[in-house]
Structures are given as structure tokens and as C-alpha cells.
Amino acid sequence: MSNYLLDKKIIISGGLGLIGTKFVEVCASCGAYVTIADINIDMSNSIVDNLKEKSGNHNIFFQYCDITDPDTINEFLSTYTKKHHTVDALVNNAYPRNRNYGRKFEDVTYEDFCQNLSMHLGGYFYMSKAVALMMMKQRCGNIVNMASIYGFSAPRFDIYRGTNMTMPIEYAAIKGGIISLTKYLASYLGEYNIRVNAISPGGVETNQNESFIKKYSSRVLLGNRMAQTEDISGALIFLLGDHSKYITGHNIIIDGGWSL
Numbered sequence: 001m002s003n004y005l006l007d008k009k010i011i012i013s014g015g016l017g018l019i020g021t022k023f024v025e026v027c028a029s030c031g032a033y034v035t036i037a038d039i040n041i042d043m044s045n046s047i048v049d050n051l052k053e054k055s056g057n058h059n060i061f062f063q064y065c066d067i068t069d070p071d072t073i074n075e076f077l078s079t080y081t082k083k084h085h086t087v088d089a090l091v092n093n094a095y096p097r098n099r100n101y102g103r104k105f106e107d108v109t110y111e112d113f114c115q116n117l118s119m120h121l122g123g124y125f126y127m128s129k130a131v132a133l134m135m136m137k138q139r140c141g142n143i144v145n146m147a148s149i150y151g152f153s154a155p156r157f158d159i160y161r162g163t164n165m166t167m168p169i170e171y172a173a174i175k176g177g178i179i180s181l182t183k184y185l186a187s188y189l190g191e192y193n194i195r196v197n198a199i200s201p202g203g204v205e206t207n208q209n210e211s212f213i214k215k216y217s218s219r220v221l222l223g224n225r226m227a228q229t230e231d232i233s234g235a236l237i238f239l240l241g242d243h244s245k246y247i248t249g250h251n252i253i254i255d256g257g258w259s260l
């Protein structure tokens with residue numbers, strides 16, 4: 001355990017997911033108080049126990065929060081404030097999607113398009129707004145938004161050929177929107193000493209189709225491989241720590257050179 005983020009109070013949405021669990025683990029390993037805002041109540045106890053053990057830090061807390069529902073965000077923050085009083089950082093990392101998400105372009109309806117934008121981009125907006133209002137009163141804060149390489153570069157659809165996967169059009173709109181939202185908020189909130197940055201990862205390897213992993217990896221310059229979650233977490237620690245205190249409005253791309 002290091003002291004790099006010692007006693008910083010950090011809220012991480014989607015902290016029970018693939019990238020989120022790594023984020024929680026590394027922030028806690030650096031001495032932070034981490035509050036996970038997530039909807040996955042069923043898995044929360046076992047994941048939190050595991051993260052406490054891995055990080056050697058017991059200051060990891062789960063609080064239910066659905067970022068698509070402003071009422072639960074307000075309830076979340078009211079409970080959070082009673083316990084922790086202040087907030088140093090918010091990491092917008094949740095990945096809400098509706099049940100039709102992931103369809104190819106021809107099959108995406110107008111309703112699904114709007115709903116997924118509203119859930120993900122709208123959720124990041126509302127979570128940022130609610131927490132920024134606290135930060136504006138404190139006159140300090142730090143927000144990190146999870147974007148993606150698909151927020152600024154076009155998908156290459158040949159890597160999905162022969163699989164049941166695609167890169168949904170909503171995702172391009174959502175992640176492009178998150179990069180713009182990051183710059184807007186960095187500009188708007190700078191005078192309150194609130195920094196706002198984004199991280200744009202390339203694809204993280206999980207249990208994707210083998211031919212997809214091969215095709216994707218062949219385009220990656222560093223190591224011809226997909227990202228691992230630990231490839232992403234270093235940038236988060238940097239952005240949350242004081243060594244980046246003069247950096248705002250940035251988008252750190254972590255893709256092994258894929259998008260060059």
C-alpha cells in the first residue's frame with residue numbers, strides 16, 4: 001500500500017464492474033477512502049470483501065446508486081455526505097445500457113438510441129452535476145470521466161466480422177459526448193478549482209470471441225494485445241493525485257497505439 005492518495009475521498013460509479021473493480025482496488029491500495037456507486041447489490045458484499053483483502057485497505061464502501069435515476073443519485077449523495085462530509089473526486093465509470101443495446105446499425109431503433117444516450121451520457125451528466133454542486137461549495141474537486149477510443153475515432157468493422165459483436169452507434173455518440181462534456185465542465189468549473197479529465201481506453205480483454213481478439217490485437221502497436229485493466233488504472237491514479245494538479249480538460253488515450 002502506498003500513500004499516494006492518502007485519505008482522499010473518492011466516489012467511483014460502476015465500481016463493481018470489470019474496470020471499476022481494478023479502479024477501486026488501486027485507489028484503496030494508495031490509501032484512499034473509496035465509495036462505490038453501483039446498482040449490483042447482489043454482488044456488492046462479496047466484491048467489496050475481496051477488494052478490501054486485495055488492497056489491504058478496509059475503507060471501501062458500497063452504496064446503491066442508479067446513475068440513470070436522479071432521485072437515487074440525490075439519495076446516494078445525502079447518505080454519502082452524512083458519512084464522509086466532503087468529496088475529493090468523482091470517477092464516472094458506470095456502464096448503463098438497455099436490453100436492446102449492442103445491436104448493429106440497421107437494427108437500432110430511434111427509441112433505443114435515445115434511451116441509451118439518456119442512460120449513459122445523461123447519467124454521467126447528472127452524476128457530474130450533483131457532485132460538482134458539492135465541489136463548487138468546497139471550491140475544490142476532481143472529476144474523471146470514462147470515455148473510449150470510439151469517442152474520437154471511427155470503428156473498424158472488419159474486426160467484428162464473423163462474430164455476434166459490433167460497435168453500437170449509440171456508443172460513438174455517448175463517448176464523443178463524454179469527451180465534449182469533459183471539456184465543457186473543465187472550462188466551466190475551473191474557477192472553482194475543480195479539474196475535469198477523461199480517460200479513453202481501447203478494448204479490454206475479457207472473454208471475447210477468439211477471432212475478434214486476434215484481429216483487434218493485430219492492430220495494436222504495443223505488444224499486439226488487448227488492454228488489461230491494470231493498463232488503465234495508472235492513468236486514473238495520476239489524474240486523481242496531486243502530480244496532475246495543473247491538468248484539466250484532457251483526454252488520456254490508453255490503447256497501445258491502436259488509434260494512431
Ligand SMILES: NC(=O)c1ccc[n+]([C@@H]2O[C@H](COP(=O)([O-])OP(=O)(O)OC[C@H]3O[C@@H](n4cnc5c(N)ncnc54)[C@H](O)[C@@H]3O)[C@@H](O)[C@H]2O)c1
Nearest residue numbers: 014016017018019038039040066067094095096146203204
Ligand atoms: N471494457 C472495455 O473494453 C472498455 C473500453 C473503453 C471504455 N470502457 C468504459 O469503461 C467503463 C467501465 O466499463 P466496464 O467494461 O468495466 O463495464 P462493466 O459492464 O464491466 O461494469 C459496469 C458497472 O456499471 C454498473 N452499472 C450499470 N448500470 C448502472 C447504473 N445505472 N448505475 C450505476 N451503476 C451501473 C454495473 O453494475 C457494473 O458494475 C464504461 O464507461 C465503459 O464504456 C470500457
